[in-house]
Amino acid sequence: MRILYAPLFFFGFIAAALALATRPLWLLPLLASAVLLSFTCEWLIPYKTAWNQTQGEGRRDLCHALVNECLTLSSVASIPLLANCLPATDLWPVHWPLALQLLLAIVVADLGITLVHYASHRSPLLWRLHAVHHSVTRLYGFNGLLKHPVHQLLETLGGTLPLLVLGLPVEVATLLAFSVSIQLLLQHGNVDMRIGGLRHVFAWAPVHRLHHLKYGTTGDVNFALFFPLWDRLLGTVLYLPGYALADDDMGIGDRPDYPQAYLAQLREPWVSGDAQPPALLPAALRQALAERA
Template identity: 25%
Template structure:
């Protein structure tokens, strides 16, 4: 299949169909989730696992058919590590949820004053929750970029020199825990209904896998609202002035508000991605590296001018 550079130059009807990829995957993903918890009557715990596997397979196939960059489909010798991170990622989320439940417990809002007990339309409640959670995500994510102690952990995620659906979860478990603990604490305190929370995480999972995929898309105006692959390619740039932007998880509202939205119209993000901070090859070594005082994973200083 053609590389994205060839597709952008191609004036055929096929190239214009790329605008349908993002909404089609999103619609198909949410339809699959509805089917699992509705007609299939699965529990949330079981449904989210099948939902994840279905997305993983579907996006992997798209990466083979319409790759953003064909060179990103080459094996990068981190496959086993990525597999392990796809196990520790949800484990850390579960751990953060357990701690949040232990901390909040019976002190969670019982009801009437919660935004989510006013019988608002479901879609409006989902939008409100997305904005709240994304604000917490934004603060955490930006902190992991700007504070050297936290960058030692986050540099693992930015060390990849190619994006594909498996390395979405290439994140240190302590970072995952740090992101999700405040999110779950707030979710419990404001008494978000479980059904709403489950739908949000199904939506967030789809966005996360898509943004880290090697699938050619043209998101257009959707990139002003949602986190899309085109925006996230800038976030994984080797240049600090570029990768210190687009921090949102699902929406881009907080990036617009705080001035960290980057989406140039005159050029595409380079396919040469990944910062050059030191990250060892072995999985256990990667987990241990940021805990060492002598870790060399410092916040990069390269700018657009330096490039």
């Protein structure tokens, strides 16, 4: 189950979405079933049992999920309007099979989203928006939807604007939005998935967890949403097979007091938070990084 979970989850739900492409409203219950399956497996085969202990963030997470998913749906619905504002190129390969069109959309969007994500760890202003996502101290399925809506908008623009210029059809955009949600569940889920060599192909949780390390710039790695290829090109790929993450490795080391309430998190990028000294690297992590170097 641990070996099959990630590939079956990813390809199974995306294949189901492709089969339902002519009935897009069915994608909503399909996504709900993916969330339910993800949460169930977090309890059956958790990566960290301690990460299953809630910290009273349920209402906040629900607010983030509802707001950001509504933004996604609004973005998809506005594609015909946006298309009228952009120059018509007719470059999109509408004659391709739908599955190949979706793959092309994922590759292009992934590059744009990854570059915005990378920039968010370099620009102080973008980091203040992105820090909301990194404020969690345990990883679980809903983490992927925990984003400041302004940063969500920037990532969406980075990923979809090139596609809109190419003439992305609404049908493919809907499937792309669904695929992103599935990938976010796999990236942040507290499931003990064993992906082996697939870590070179897909940025699932065993790859992405290192990005949430709280120790200064140590987590400035593994930025890709779908494909680690982009991190190889950026020189930011990291894999530490000899290091077992501790229960308290996640978060923002110099902001252990980061606000946890929803409205407070929306305000935080616009106020001056007082950074504390960065968290010190644990000896085991320092050794793992030294061995890799």
